[in-house]
Amino acid sequence: MTNEKDILLNMYRTSYRFLIQLYETRINLADIKRDISNLDNNYFEEDKDHLYDNLLTIFDELSLEELTELLTHYKNVVEDKLNNICVHEWIYDDIDIGPETSQRICYCKLCEISKK
Numbered sequence: 001m002t003n004e005k006d007i008l009l010n011m012y013r014t015s016y017r018f019l020i021q022l023y024e025t026r027i028n029l030a031d032i033k034r035d036i037s038n039l040d041n042n043y044f045e046e047d048k049d050h051l052y053d054n055l056l057t058i059f060d061e062l063s064l065e066e067l068t069e070l071l072t073h074y075k076n077v078v079e080d081k082l083n084n085i086c087v088h089e090w091i092y093d094d095i096d097i098g099p100e101t102s103q104r105i106c107y108c109k110l111c112e113i114s115k116k
């Protein structure tokens with residue numbers, strides 16, 4: 001049977017992973033905008049399917065920003081609750097962030113929350 005901690009963990013992971021997706025989506029959208037404005041033709045302006053307009057409507061910048069704020073707040077509240085319920089066991093790990101650079105991270109092996 002799942003207990004409160006497992007459910008909190010699932011809430012935390014769900015919001016955390018969604019936030020990462022949101023972050024990547026916002027970066028990709030900025031790239032698409034930049035690439036289209038650098039494009040030296042009217043391919044997307046004359047597009048009858050309105051691919052670019054539809055993209056901007058579906059992935060509305062302000063909505064994504066609001067969603068990011070809501071989710072960040074939610075994740076932080078869940079994280080606080082987990083901090084009260086989990087007896088963290090911190091482990092350190094080196095992750096590669098470049099060919100010759102790595103970064104040391106610290107997270108709990110039980111709930112995977114990063115140490116602040």
Ligand SMILES: [Zn+2]
Binds near residue numbers: 112
């Ligand atoms: Zn923990």
